[in-house]
Amino acid sequence: GLMQIMPMTSEEICGNLSEDIESMDMSDPETNIKYGVYYIKQLLDKYEGNVEVALAAYNAGMGNVKNWLESTINIEDFTNNVNINETKNYISKVNKGRDMYKLLYDDLKIQSLFNGDNNIKIMNDIKALLKDVKTKVGQLM
Template identity: 35%
Template sequence: MEWRIRLALRQQQWHQAGQWISLLPESHRAKPRWRYWQARTWSLQSIKPEKTLQMLQQLASERHYYGFLAADIVQQDYDFNHSALISGQSGSDVSLSPEITRARQFYQMGYFVPARREWAAATRSFDQSQLIDATHLAHQWGWHQQAIHTTIKADSWNDLSIRFPLAYQADMIVSAESATINPEWLYAITRQESAFAKDAYSPAGATGLMQLLPGTAKQVAERMGVSYTNRDLFSADKNIALGSNYLKQLLDDFSGNRILATAAYNAGPHRVKSWLNRQAAALPHDIWIETLPFYETRNYVQNVLAFSVIYGHRLGIDSPLINTEESSIGQP
C-alpha cells in the first residue's frame, strides 16, 4: 500500500494519494509520516482546512523530521521537548556491577568490543531506572554510542544532551570551518553514521566516526594534500577532517544542496545523479525525499535533516530544516 501512496505523491495525484492513505491500518495512519501526508494532501486539494491546520499544529509540537516540516508550514517555532534524565532513582549503584566495572576498564584501554560485550551483559537485566543510571555513567565516560543506545533501551528519548552529544567538539568545529560546511550538518552525519563510535566498522568496509570507505578517504586525502593510511580512519581527528572535506566535495558537486549531498553520502553520488537524470520535472523537497527508491537512503536523509536542526539548537545556531534553495529538487 505504501508504494501506491508514494507513486501517487510522485505523480502529484493528491486525491489518489489521500485515498490510499485512508486505507492504511489505523496504526499506520497514526504514524507521523502518514499524518503529515494526510494533512499535506488535504492542503494541496484545498479541502478540510480546519482538520489540516489541527493536524499540522499537532505534528509541529513533536521533535522529528515530519514535526519540523509541519512547523515550517504553519510558521511555528520548532519544539525540541528537551527533558533531562534524572539519575540515582534506582536505589542501587550500578557502577559497582562487576560487568560495568569491566566494561569501563576495557573502554578506557581502548578494547571496545569486550567493553560492549560486558556492557550488554550488565544491562540485559536492568530495569528502567538502572538503565538511566547506566546511561549517565556511559555519558560521563564519553562513551556516547553506549549512552545513546542505553537511553533508547530505557525508552527515554528526551534528554538531548545525551542523545545528541557535542562529542569531539573542537575537532568538529575546526573541521567544519576548514571545509566551510555547517557544523550542525557535520554533527548530524556523524551521529547518524556511527553514534560517535570511532571504532565503527561496517561489512562493506566503511570505517570510523564518519564511516568512510578507504578508497574514498584516500582520494579525499590526495585532494587535501595530506598523507593517509587506512589506520587513520580509526583516529577521530583525521576521520572528521577527511569526512568533512568529503561532505564539502559532495556539497559542491550538488550546487550547495544538503539534501542531495546527504543522499549521495549514503547512496553514492553517481546513484543520486542517475535519479535526478530520470526526473522529468522538479519536485518539492518533501516529495522528492519521500519517494526515494531506497528505504535506507530515505530514512537516512530524513534523520540527518532532523538531526541538523537539533544540533543547531544544541550549538546555539538557527538552523532551518530546509533552506530556500533546497525547496525544489530536480530539473527546473
C-alpha cells in the same frame, strides 16, 4: 569510523589533501572528522548546496544520485525518487537531527559550519560543538 567514509573515498580525499596515504589513520577521530567534513563540503559544492542531494550522495554514492536526479523533474521532489529505503531514512534522520540541534542551539548557525573553504576551521567548529554537546548532556544526567 565516525564519519563512515568508504576506503576508496578516504584514499581519494587523502590525495586531494596532499597527505601521505601510508600515515592515514581513519580510526583517528580528528582525521576521520577532517576527511568527513572535506567530503561533505565537496558534495555540497557539487550539488550547489542542496543538503538532501548531498546527503543522498554521502550515503548511497554519486552514481545513484545521478540516476535519481535524471528522473527528477522538480528538485523539491528529489527524495521521492530515492528508491533505497536506507538512504531515505538517512536523509530524514540527519534532517531531524539538524532540526533538533537548531532548537537546542538556536544561537549557533549549524549551516555555517559548511560554508567557506576553511576545512580546519570547520573541523574545529565541529569539535567545539561536540564538546559543548557532551557538556550539556552531562549536565542533564
